[in-house]
Amino acid sequence: MRVTLEEGRALLRSSPPPRPAGASSVLVDIELAGLCRSDLKEVAGARHGPSQFGHELVGRVRTSTVAGLTEGTRVVLDPNVRVDRGTGFADRMWAAGPPALLRQALQPVPDGLPARRLVFAEPLACAVHCLRVAGRRAGDLAGAAVTVLGAGTAGVLIAALARRAGARVTLGNRGHERVAAVRRTGVAGTDVHAFDRLPDRSADVVVAATSFVVPAVLDVARRILAPGGLLVLYGGTAPGDRHPGLDCDLDALRRSESVSALSWQGRPVRVAGSYGTAEEDFDAVVRLLSDREDPLAAEALVSAEVDLEGLVSLLSAAAPLPPGKVLVHPDPR
Template sequence: MTGAPDTRPATREAEPLSVELTGAGPRLSRARPRRPDTPDAVLVEPALVGICRSDLKEIAGMRPGPSQFGHELVGVVARSSTSRLPVGARVCLDPNVPALRGTGFARWMWAGGDGDLLARALPLAPAGVGDRRLVFAEPLACAAHCLTMIRRHLGGSDLRGATMCVLGAGTAGVLIARLAEAAGVRVLITNRDADRLTFLAERRVLPRTGGAPLGETSSDAHDIVVIATSYVRPEVLEHALRLAHRHGLVMLYGGTAAGDRLPGLGCDLDRVRRGELVQTTEWRGKPVRIGGSYGTTPGDFQHALRTLSDSPDGLGVERLITAEVSLPELPAVLRTLVEERRFGKVLARP
């Protein structure tokens, strides 16, 4: 592939080619992406990219760890050095596979590594499923992994008939709730502000059990409580501990930072979440288990793709979409989403 002619379409000099994350925030760039110096490489033309809350955390400087800027995508292979990913193949992106890559917020994105690594990092999209549904593959895989870890923390038990409360009515919370309901769990979504629940009801994506403001939920009422807010803040964790049954499981899905603890709860929250551990402890005399979920596996990604393909309406994910923007519009939209409270999923079409 090295030295091969550039077969990409010509681009006018004035056109932006990508949105780069700089110290001053997101900026348009006209620099062409460069092929990684790796045994194999694949050039992807992103068709549709979802804006994730981790993108917004990066812009705000509040996300530790390696960058995953612009990772919710579906695109088409434009050039490839591996037969595992032929030109013309439609792919998604699993950002937890350590391929060298650029951002999906671009007209072109290189991904580099060996052929096997790239085949895992760029899973093939199922035929007959639209881009607007497939762009949810990565967040749905994270939700699937959360359920996988719940089962593991509960000793591999069947979740059918269990009661679950999901704290946080953003995209992550909705996807966890919808997947859990499909697995036979009785799910309630709760949120601090009722207007987000109203939005979900109007979009017809609440579980059958519905939603309730956080202050109106019953104590000691759930086998499983999932914290799917952006961060596991002390006040949210206290609500989760209140809602869980004795010996119930509280799942840490939202963001944590090194050293995070809740006074009175003997648990290193960040260690449990990132290590995907489960710890038995007590909260105000009530025995509880604290478990963690972090990232995805290739199996979770395949489960997400099958669900989007086989479910009659893809769990209703497309009803969460509230806007589509072009690449030149994206920097201003990203800044607005950091600064303002918005509902639903915003997509970019590079």
């Protein structure tokens, strides 16, 4: 069983997953998957770049021709490593390609951790990577005033990690309903406010972690960013995206992870991009999730759980998703 995306529609297929072409391959039994906002963008036809549909997953190797990925190895997926694979919204997923890339794409994780925690490995790796970018561009984040715009899963995780790095963190969101929901989880561990409550020129670093980096979000960032501060573009952009008064190609800057020093309506700022992950980010995530004294309990963000049939119904409905993370079980519930 698997959920595929075909011509903008999510369809439930009962046939076995097809094995991609390639001499080296791995078949993974899926334990649990998470629904990402980028999956919703793909369904809506609003996401740019290669498909990553069904990429937040934790599973176990069933069969493999790749050294280091032996039968029984528990893995999560780095979707930014280009291998041929099926959807992770399935009971099984094939991946094929060069052995070195398969070992990068399928990152081993410990047996002793619950799947409900490990399913956050990929979004957490993206958050770790974002904070690495911010640290490289802004220096030590300890003591810095960091404001994260967007209280979805990504924004909450970035805020939580920035707090652990010693930053003075504020989390902002456009809608008041999401603000209240995030406060109840306690995962961010910091103040959560609506955008209109964020004080002017209060942030040394602003991370734009909304689903899309739209002009309204950039206007908030400009208002709250201190002169000479750093804006990190994390949320979605499209080719050619620009913003009035900000002389740079936002999408090119984000995807290349470059940085530009600019004047924005007479104020000096630096704009940097964060895109994807690196292998060391997953190593850091395993340490975070395995910490017995102070584990990052990301599973508190779970707001709904469905099986594969329920996922198709959810993706076909016109109603908005509940705030928080939706988990997808491969077996009927």
